[in-house]
Amino acid sequence: MIIRKAAVAKFLDGLLKEYAVYIPRRREGYSEYTPLDPGSGYFWQGLNTQKPPKELLFPHGETLYSYRLRSDGVELRTHFDEEKRVLFGIRPCDAKGFCYLDRVFTRQDYQDVYYQTRRNNTVLIGLACLAPTTTCFCTSLGGGPFDTEGLDLLWVDLGERYAVRVLAPKGEALIKGRPEFVPAGEADWQAVRELEGGALGKMAPVLDLSGLKKRLDENYSDSVWDRVFEKCIGCAACTYLCPTCHCFDLSYEVEGSQGLCVRTWDSCAFPLFTLHASGHNPRPTGKERFRQRVMHKFRYFVENWGVMSCVGCGRCIIHCPVNLDIRDVLRQIIAGVSA
Amino acid sequence: MKNPYLPLPMRIEKITVETGDKSLKTFSLGFVREEDQRRFSFVPGQFAEVGIFGKGEAPFGIASSPMDTTRVEFTVYKVPGGTVTTALHEACVGYVVGMRGPYGNGFPLGAMQGCDILIIGGGFAFTTLRSLVNYMLHSDNRARFGRIQIIYGAREPGLLLYKEELAEWQQRNDLALTLTVDRCTPADGWTGCVGVVPKVLQEARPPAANTYTVVCGPPVMIRFTLPVLQELGFGPERILLSLEMKMKCGIGVCGRCNIGHKYVCKDGPVFSLAELSQLPSEY
Ligand SMILES: Cc1cc2nc3c(=O)[nH]c(=O)nc-3n(C[C@H](O)[C@H](O)[C@H](O)COP(=O)(O)OP(=O)(O)OC[C@H]3O[C@@H](n4cnc5c(N)ncnc54)[C@H](O)[C@@H]3O)c2cc1C
Ligand code: SF4
Ligand code: SF4
Ligand code: FES
Numbered sequence: 147m148i149i150r151k152a153a154v155a156k157f158l159d160g161l162l163k164e165y166a167v168y169i170p171r172r173r174e175g176y177s178e179y180t181p182l183d184p185g186s187g188y189f190w191q192g193l194n195t196q197k198p199p200k201e202l203l204f205p206h207g208e209t210l211y212s213y214r215l216r217s218d219g220v221e222l223r224t225h226f227d228e229e230k231r232v233l234f235g236i237r238p239c240d241a242k243g244f245c246y247l248d249r250v251f252t253r254q255d256y257q258d259v260y261y262q263t264r265r266n267n268t269v270l271i272g273l274a275c276l277a278p279t280t281t282c283f284c285t286s287l288g289g290g291p292f293d294t295e296g297l298d299l300l301w302v303d304l305g306e307r308y309a310v311r312v313l314a315p316k317g318e319a320l321i322k323g324r325p326e327f328v329p330a331g332e333a334d335w336q337a338v339r340e341l342e343g344g345a346l347g348k349m350a351p352v353l354d355l356s357g358l359k360k361r362l363d364e365n366y367s368d369s370v371w372d373r374v375f376e377k378c379i380g381c382a383a384c385t386y387l388c389p390t391c392h393c394f395d396l397s398y399e400v401e402g403s404q405g406l407c408v409r410t411w412d413s414c415a416f417p418l419f420t421l422h423a424s425g426h427n428p429r430p431t432g433k434e435r436f437r438q439r440v441m442h443k444f445r446y447f448v449e450n451w452g453v454m455s456c457v458g459c460g461r462c463i464i465h466c467p468v469n470l471d472i473r474d475v476l477r478q479i480i481a482g483v484s485a
Numbered sequence: 486m487k488n489p490y491l492p493l494p495m496r497i498e499k500i501t502v503e504t505g506d507k508s509l510k511t512f513s514l515g516f517v518r519e520e521d522q523r524r525f526s527f528v529p530g531q532f533a534e535v536g537i538f539g540k541g542e543a544p545f546g547i548a549s550s551p552m553d554t555t556r557v558e559f560t561v562y563k564v565p566g567g568t569v570t571t572a573l574h575e576a577c578v579g580y581v582v583g584m585r586g587p588y589g590n591g592f593p594l595g596a597m598q599g600c601d602i603l604i605i606g607g608g609f610a611f612t613t614l615r616s617l618v619n620y621m622l623h624s625d626n627r628a629r630f631g632r633i634q635i636i637y638g639a640r641e642p643g644l645l646l647y648k649e650e651l652a653e654w655q656q657r658n659d660l661a662l663t664l665t666v667d668r669c670t671p672a673d674g675w676t677g678c679v680g681v682v683p684k685v686l687q688e689a690r691p692p693a694a695n696t697y698t699v700v701c702g703p704p705v706m707i708r709f710t711l712p713v714l715q716e717l718g719f720g721p722e723r724i725l726l727s728l729e730m731k732m733k734c735g736i737g738v739c740g741r742c743n744i745g746h747k748y749v750c751k752d753g754p755v756f757s758l759a760e761l762s763q764l765p766s767e768y
Contacts, residue, residue, distance in 0.1 A: 210491075211491055213539070220494050220583070222491060222492075224488060256736040256737075258738065366765050393739055393741065394734075394738075396490070396733050400539040405539050419731070420741055428730070429767065446745060
C-alpha cells in the first residue's frame with residue numbers, strides 16, 4: 147500500500163481513538179519512545195533511540211502484584227497493563243529484539259502474563275532504515291535495514307510518500323478500510339528494492355560469525371577472557387539498553403502493612419546479581435561477568451533457542467562509557483587471539 | 486493463563502527448632518485456600534520460593550514428603566544478616582507467608598525405581614533428602630525401590646536435623662542408616678560414628694551395582710565424597726547432586742542461576758555428575 151506523508155497525521159489521529167501510539171522522539175539530546183498526543187502532528191525520524199522500545203513490553207520497573215496483610219491472612223491484587231498500543235516507527239532490529247524476548251517470556255512451561263498481555267495488545271509498525279550508521283551490524287546477525295521479522299507493517303520512506311508492506315493480520319487490520327491508503331504499483335516496489343540496495347550498501351562489511359559458536363564452545367578457559375573485559379567498569383549500560391537482555395530482579399516496596407512486589411531490570415554485569423547468601427559468588431570478578439554476557443548471547447541462547455540473542459542494533463557500542471565494542475570482542479574471540 | 490509470580494498464601498502451622506543453636510527451624514505450612522491444596526503437587530527434590538510479604542522471597546528445598554498433601558515443610562537455616570531467612574525465623578505460628586512453586590526437576594524417580602538407593606547427606610542440606618526418603622518409605626512406594634542406605638553426617642550431634650524421624654528410621658529393618666558426626670564431647674552422649682562423611686563412606690563400602698546415589702551437603706563434603714564414590718565404582722550417570730545458586734524467579738527467566746545454558750532453577754537443581762561434567766564449572 148501507499149500513504150502520502152501529508153495523510154499520516156490524520157491516520158495517526160484515527161488510531162488514537164483506539165490505541166495509544168508511541169513514536170521515537172528526540173528531546174534535549176535524549177531519545178526514546180513517547181506517547182503521541184492527539185492533534186500534535188508527528189515528527190518522525192528513523193531513530194536509534196537511546197532506550198530501546200523494550201520497556202514498552204518489559205518495563206524498567208513494574209508492579210507484579212500488591213499485597214495487604216490482614217489479621218486473617220493476606221489480600222493479593224494483580225494488575226495487568228492492557229493498553230492497546232501501536233509502536234510507530236520501530237526499527238527492524240528492535241522488532242526482531244521482541245522476537246527474542248518472546249522466546250523467553252512466552253514459553254510452553256511458563257507464560258509471563260505481564261509481558262504476554264502487553265505483547266498481544268501491541269501492533270508494531272516498522273520503518274525501514276535508509277541510513278544505517280557505523281555502529282549498525284544487523285546484517286551480521288541475519289537481519290537487515292528492511293528486515294520484517296516481528297513486524298506487523300513495514301513502512302518505507304519514498305520521499306513524499308511511504309510504501310507500506312503488510313506483514314501480519316494485526317497490521318492488516320490496522321489499515322483495513324482506511325482511506326489514507328491506496329494500492330502500491332510495481333514502480334513503488336521497484337523504488338523500495340533500490341532503496342534497500344542502497345541501505346545495504348551503506349552497511350559496514352558483514353562480520354563473519356559462522357565460526358563463533360564453535361569457538362565459544364571451546365574457549366571458556368581461554369586467556370582471551372583475561373583481556374577483553376579489562377576496560378569494562380561494570381556499569382551495565384550495555385545490558386539495560388540491549389533490546390534482547392531480559393534479566394530482572396524481584397523485590398518489595400513496603401508501606402506499613404501493605405506494599406508492592408515489583409520487577410525491575412537487572413544485569414549480569416553486577417556483582418550482586420549472582421552473590422549467594424553464603425558470600426560465595428560463582429562470578430566473582432568482571433572477567434566472569436563479561437564472559438557470561440558474551441556466552442549468554444552468542445552461545446547459551448543458541449543452545450536453548452537456536453539463535454544468537456543480539457540483533458546488531460549497536461546500542462551497547464554507542465553507549466559504553468569506555469568504548470568497549472562488542473564487534474571487536476567477537477573478532478578477537480573468533481581469531482582466538484591468546485595473550 | 487496461570488500467573489507464575491503470584492504466591493499462594495500459606496499459614497505457618499508448626500515451627501520445630503531443629504538444632505541446639507536454634508539456627509535451623511522447620512516450618513510446616515498449611516494451605517490457606519483449599520483449592521490450592523488440591524492443585525499443589527510435587528516430587529522430592531523440587532523447591533519453592535517462600536516469601537515474607539514486604540521482605541522478599543528465597544528458594545528452599547521442600548523437606549516434606551509429597552505423600553503428605555496437607556502441608557508443605559521447609560527447613561530453614563538463618564543466614565547471618567539474611568533478610569528472608571531472618572524474617573522467617575522471627576515469624577510465629579499463624580503467620581501467613583507466600584509460596585510459589587514447586588520449581589525445578591526433582592529427583593528422577595522413574596529412573597531410580599527398581600534400583601538400590603544410596604543417600605549421602607551432610608549438614609543442613611538434608612532437607613530434600615528427607616522428602617525423598619519419606620517418599621520411598623511410604624507403603625505405596627517402598628516396594629518400587631531396592632535397598633535403601635543412608636549416610637548422614639553433621640559437624641556435631643546437635644546439628645543433625647529431624648532427630649525424632651532419624652530415631653524412627655533406625656528402628657526400621659528396610660533401611661540402613663549410618664549417622665556420623667565430625668566431633669563430639671562426652672556430654673553429647675553420642676553413640677554413633679565419629680568421622681567425616683567421606684571416611685564413613687569409604688569404610689562402609691556400599692555396593693555400586695544397580696545403585697543410584699544422591700549426594701547433598703556442603704561443598705567440602707561433596708568434593709571429598711565424589712572421589713570415594715568413583716573409587717567404589719559408582720558411574721557418573723547415577724550420582725545425583727542438587728545445586729544451589731542465587732535465584733529470584735525460579736522459572737528460568739530472570740537470568741541469574743545459569744551454569745552454561747542450563748538454568749539451575751528450571752533444568753535443575755538435580756543434576757547427575759555426568760551432566761555437570763558437560764557444563765562450565767561456574768557454580
Ligand atoms: C534450590 C535451592 C534450595 C535451597 N534450599 C534451602 C533449604 O532447604 N534450606 C535453607 O536454609 N536454605 C536453602 N537454600 C538457600 C537459601 O535460598 C538461602 O539461604 C536464602 O536465599 C537466603 O536468603 P536471605 O534473604 O535470608 O539472605 P540474603 O539477604 O539474600 O543474603 C544474606 C547474605 O548475603 C550477602 N548479601 C546479600 N545482599 C548483599 C548486599 N547488598 N551486599 C553485600 N552482601 C550481600 C550477605 O553476606 C548477607 O549476609 C536453597 C537455595 C536454593 C537455590
Ligand atoms: S548486544 Fe549490543 S548490538 Fe547486540 S542487540 Fe544488544 S545492544 Fe544491540
Ligand atoms: S557498557 Fe561498557 S563498561 Fe558498561 S558494563 Fe557494558 S561493556 Fe562494561
Ligand atoms: S532463578 Fe531466575 S533464571 Fe533461575
